[in-house]
Amino acid sequence: FLVEDFKGTEVVKNSREITGNPWFLGFYSTFLQCLAKHVPNIYSAEMDPLVEKQEEMVQAAILYPLECYLFGEDPDVFLEKLQQSGTSQLCGKVFKGGETTYSCRDCAVDPTCVLCIDCFQNSIHKNHRYKMHSSTGGGFCDCGDTEAWKAGPLCSKHEPGASSSPKENSECQLNEEIMEHSRRVFPSVIKYIVDMLIWEEEKELPVELTISREKVDSYYCVLFNDEHHSYDHVIYSLQRALGCELGEAQLHTTAIDKEGRRAVKAGHYASCQEAKEEIKRHSENVSQRPLHVEVLHADVMAHQKFALRLGSWLNKLMSYSSDFRQIFCQICLKEEAGSEKPCFISKLMLWDARLHKGARKVLHELIFSSFFMEMEYKKLFAVEFVKYYKALQKEYISDDHDRVLSVTALSVQMFTVPTLARHLIEERNIITIITETLLEVLPEYLDKNDKFNFQGYSQDKLNRVYSVIFDLRYILVSKPTVWTDHLRERFLEGFVSFLRILTCMQGMEEIKRQIGQHIEVDPDWEAAIAIQMQLKNILLMFQEWCASDEELLLRSYRECHKAVMRCSTNGRSREKTVFHLCGHTLESRPYRVSADPVSIHLPLSRTLAGLHVRLSKTGAISRLHEFVSPEEFQVELLVEYPLRCLVLVAQVAAEMWRRNGLSLISQVFYYQDVKCREEMYDKDIIMLQIGASLMDPNQFLLLILQRYELADAFKKIKPTKDQVSSIFFCWERYVPGISNVTKEDVIMREIIHLLCIEPMAHSAITKSLPENESNETGLENVIDKVATFKKPGVSGHGVYELKDECLKEFNMFFYHYTKTQHSKAEHTQKKRRKQENRDEALPPPPPPDFSPAFSNVVRILNCDVMMHILRTLLQRAVELETHLWTEAMVQMVLHLLSLGLLEEKQQLQKSPEEEVTFDFYHKATRMGSSALNAVNVLMLVEKLKRVPQLEAQKDTVNWILQMFDMVKRLREKSSLATVGAASGSEATKGDESTQDKEKAERKRKAEAARLHRQKIMAQMSALQRNFIETHKLLYENTLEAQGKDDAIMEEESTSSAIDYSRIALGPKRGPSVIEKEVLTCILCQEEQEVKLESAAMVLSACVQKSTALTQNRSRILELSGDTLDPLFMHPDLPCGTHTGSCGHVMHAACWQKYFEAIQLNFRQRLHVEQIFDLENGEYLCPLCKSLCNTVIPIVPLQAQKINSEDAEAVAQILSLARWLEIVTVRISGYSVKNAKGEKQSLPPFTNKGTGNSALEFHSILSFGVQSSAKYSSSIKEMLILFATTIYRVGLKVAPNEADSRIPMMTWSTCAFTIQCIENLLETEGKPLFGSLQNRQHSGLKALVQFAAAQRTTSPQLLIQKHLVRLLGVLLPNYKGEDTPSLLEVDMFHVLVGTVLSFPSLYWEDAVDLQPSSVSSAYNHLYLFHLTTLAHIMQIVISSATESPTAHTSDNSEEAQSAQSFCREVCQYTSGQDIPGWLVWDCVKKGIMPYLRCAALFFHYLLGVSPPEELLQVSEEGQFKALCSYLSLPTNLFQLFHEYWDTVNPLLQRWCTDPVVLSCLKGKSIAIRYPRKRNHLIELPEDYSCLLNQASQFRCPRSSDDEQKHPVLCLFCGAMLCSQNTCCQELVNGEELGACTSHALQCGAGVCMFLKIRECKVVLIEGKTRGCLYPAPYLDEYGETDPGLTRGNPLHLCQERYRKLHLLWQQHCIIEEIARSQETNQIFFGFNWQLL
16 A cells, blocks of 8 residues: 555646535545555554554555655655644644643642643742642643743743744645645544544444455454453453463553553454453452453454544644644634534543543543634533533543543633634533533432432442532632623622522431430531531632622622522421510520531531621622612521531530441531631621621620520529620621721731640641642741741651730631640740749730721620620629539630720720710629619629639739729729820829739749758768768778779879770780679569679670672672671671660560560461561560561670780790791691591691690690680570571571581671671761760670670580681781682671681680680781781772872871881782882771771670770871770781791782782672772752653653652662552562562661652661651741642751651661651551551
8 A cells, every 4th residue: 555545646736626525525435445454454452462563564565655745755854854843833732641740839820720740840939939749640841831821921932932943834834735635634633533433333343344255253352441341350351261370460451551452362253252241240249340351353343443543643743833723723613514413522521531541631632632722622622511510520430530631621621712712612511511410420428408418328329520620629719800790790690590500408417416325427518518518619719709899799798698588488387486585585496406407517607697798898798778678687597507507516526426426526627617617606606796886785695595505594593504605796796898907907817826735837727727728728828927837857857836926816716726726826925924933814816906897896795695695604703603603604705894994095095985885884883783782894893803713814804894994994094195105104104003912922922932952961961971971881891992993093094195904905914894794684673793604694785687888789688698608797888787776674584484485475466467578577665666687695694804924025035927827837737647548638737746736736725725715505506596596587597506607607797797897887977986876886786796706605616617618818838728808808797707716726625715815816916917917908909900090199107117118019910010108098988998997796795895096086186096995006007027937938929819910800790899889879959950850750671651650769879760550570480560679689688768749758678668758848837748739849857858868877767667667557558568
């Protein structure tokens, strides 16, 4: 099939008019013939398609010729030209799920305006207040859309001048001919795609496509995706139905989930039909529908697949040119003349819910790349969309795919564009359409009264209905600035339609108080509250829209009022009753909240209240009578329902509704909660205030008393539990419109009251403030005025603390406080005032003035009924009738008095007395009745002072009395202004005088307390003196002893500089400092001294493998150690065994009992997941709960003193050469003795022929021996137990007490742990000694002593064998076959091994001997000198290849000896000469870690105190001190000169080693010293850089572009694809996720990852454990943001990252995981193995 086929139709085309139809049919039929010929062949193998091959064939056979025809030249060349010619201004990137999107809080028109990562990085918004979020998929980057941004709509990539050539000529590229061709090709392609996608026949194809082939009986059984069946269920069904393997079923399921459908069986029709029935049968169960399966003919399947391929081809073309997009859109929107059928694009939209996932994705991408890139066509598309809106939404609600995959999800792209939204409201009446849709999709929830009732609702369906509510919100996002009459009418029509929904909600789900028994089943309340939450912002937006135009506001008010009245007129059957109190009467219909039905849902009344406030704010209220006549207004009716609601809430708080169960408590909680209160609780209070402003105050209060069912309480004496709280609420003025405050003032007041409770984090404050439609709380604008920010430490978060000057704003009865918040705030504030030594009165702050419409509210406070209430309550308190009042009531009465006095004082200060009608003072000082014993309020308040139960309120009472005084003066003096001013100051003087009195009183009390304390102290010391007199002798003894010790200490420190006591090795070794150790067992609390012969004490410990020091991360670790020989450690330190302890001591016996008890407990509770692995001996330390897996026995240090005469005598004879000779003889002697037929290949030793060789064999003993230490059996048992654990964990093998590798592992863990601790001290910059934590110190001490003692539990021959192999590295005249090269051994491990195993040479058959102090001093000295020489050699060789850096040649003695040494070495290596100063420099730096480790080792082994210089940090002093402590010359090369004869042969052997030679020639690389210190990887400072890296990450193993979960390994920086089947690996037959398998190699099972998209750190250990940890990224408020929920910009916090680093280097990751898992045990649902 070639271009010619298409050219053939050319003739037909040109011979007629372009507009004619036949040419289209001509091309179309040719096109279809071609497809019929090729498509079935290409897509023949659907079971396991070869994607690449199919793609090649499609390109060659169909797409390439099609493109050639379309462009008239080579497609690649042409498209390249188009590409060059400039891009569209719109970015148009479509987001995939999980991708990061950015929104700018300063410039975005609404929160749905987002940028992709590239546009964001290149835009001005990068430096604004942006938000980051993870996309749910299906969104669209708004870069270039001028309507989406207030500023900076274009990033630098999309700016017109950004592309290589100017914008203008970009469209010139498409000439007429190409346009012509595309008008011909596009309709055919589009028609084919549409026809194939909505093709319903399973067996047949359209006639045109079946021309050339006879029908073959080849069918597929195709399984479709749905969201109800789980992965595992589908896999199970497939395995059962088709009998396939697990792997194959998994492949199918993954493909179905990704593509939406998959052929699972191929064959004849009958067999496919059978498979279909089987799958349905297995996948159906009680709760689930069967899977959706179809049997499709192979050709149908092929054509449908190709239709999608063509779709993505069109999609690619769209991106090249605007002309292509326009032609495409024209064709898609063109309706067939005269037919009722919808156009192409509408057909596809209407069919959307029936398409499978893959097809939907292609379709939506096509819409994005064409319609949404061209503004005019976006508008036309929106009109089509709205035309079918109801149908589409209904399809979506009954569909089961996610919202992202539905065409309805595109609404956000259109409805949020302001001009488009306005167009749709005016022309298409979109608001009405959406509200009608809402009512039409919820018919089953309407009851007989046309009210909603969501009992037994379906959560899934409601979640889908919310999408309609969201659409309404999108339409209302941006308020119009200019109103036309047409827009007004349309909007009002929509508003009335919306009121219909609210009418169905007004009074829905009424409840009645349960009397007698508790409710049986809690009714479903969540749905109604959830809808209320969804509507909250929409209600506010409607009110804002209405308020932006006066005419509209009044008209909508009238509509809303009508609707409320319609709802309120029902149920008016009852007769009115009359209620009298203190000369006032109220007529009202009887209603009791506690007996009649009541509802918490009143959206209509609340909307009316909102509109009323806005009328008052804009001043339009003066015209209200034109629209609603006063007769119609009926304020009592308006107030009735909100008042009932408030009464209900008060009664629930008074626990009168306990029997109605939790559902009511939850509803009341949300009613007052920040998520709902703006449109519920707050509006009800406004409604009451409207009532109070329009009704007679006495009538209003009577109504309130009656509704609160308190009428009787104030008529006759009757106990009352309920409190008159509503009256405060009428006092709440902080609402713009009720008084002259701004939104900022309101937010400030909220924040002040929150911070009065306690300092809070930014996010906590944000959560407690209501959000507007743009999810903003307005917090940032005001927070700095009222609070100061305190930065966080290494953990925790930053908090805001209230500024002192704002404390006076505190109102104890703030109406948004919950009960607990109220008491907490009161407590905090009183405590603070107490600390400041002030009185504890907390009067209310002076309130702002009411606006004119609400000014009458004030009269409530001074009306007769109020006075009666106040007087009654106070009288009861004074007369101590305790069953009739509570302290809280009195507190409220005092609060009301304070409010009244403040109000009067403010009015008097503002205007002359004659004008002030508010006469609270007069009413309060007037008598209640004419009876003789009558009292007024003021007298009652004064009496309160004497009521003992009200001690706490005394300060408040005083304050009120002062206020009375002040108001009285203002009243009296105000006739003379001047005197008025004076009286103010007098009043304050009065104030001061009472305050002074109180201060004096407080001072007096404090003084009395001080004297009392002094007296007691005097008595105590007298008793003490008495005791000392009687026990005089005892005290003198102890004091003397102390004195002596002090004297000794002083002597030591003042003696000569080279102090014997500070040398650890050789004949001048200092004495061991041994304290008597008495330890307490944490389990039985008994004390015991640590002795060799007593029962064992143990430390809890954890042994783990570690790669913390590795120098080579790419080295592959052996996962199992069956064949490993751990005697020599490679200098890379690839993986060691670390032993850490938490430092808690137990008796061995107690520990065993404890461990057995845990095991028993675990066996009895089989179903409980355990945090630790008992099989492997894990347990939690009984005291600190850290994870342990063994115990270290505590072995006491053996005191060893050196007799200096002996030492000097030995020094004469025992030179290094002599010592070597003796050791060699001893070793060869043993090997002769042990050679029973198996000759050990020992080289012939050089005997000097001094007579009897047997004598020589024993000569090692002549320098002093002593009998070995005898350990108690329990210590021995523990030695074996601990050694076996090290062997088991370190090698990952089964425990075996007799294995020959146990001693090696013991020495290895001892050496490695010391290296880790030295590394840690260096990184933290701490001194070598004296700065270890107690747990590290006691752990290390126990570990070194254990390692020395462990030798005694193994056969001595075995130890000798290991020793001989170790010495093979060091001794000049011995080398076995398996001795590694000098460069392949870590010398510190060799040192520890040889020192600890050396005593085995003293073993004799008959007696158990060990070297005496003198002998061991020499042994240690010579062994240490030999390893040091070898290590110096290592450093010299590795530095030899370094190129010298610029350095002034230094001619010191050290440099000269280094130079001469190098010359000697060069003889053997024939290498080039290196300058001496360079060598010395390298050696001095490189040997430091080794010397530090050796110092730690010998200190803990021998107990000799280190020199003072090692107790502080200093570079130069440290080197000298180490050398003196370890008996080394400071010029290390002197060692070589000193022992030259002995060392020479050794040098020769070392230098001729092939590995050394290849390194010197530069062929292989030796490790450099000092080794590099490991750190966690460098992280970028700004988190968005990491997100950027993650967005570019492609999984190496999967070809699709689905978004993964990228995680970053913090040890090595590898980026992995986590929680995804594509990267799972089989390790030893187990499926492991990418992170788990990476951790096995990178951290020996322990690792630290950063989940980039969720901003969480994950710690994992092994295959079964892990935990989440806060990431080291903080926002500007010092808080982490897991899951990027808040989305604030995040920056790296170095301290926290350092803490993570220390967690790793201190080997505490496992401990952290165990702790975390113990606190949150719910995490067990997570399968860490597949991470």
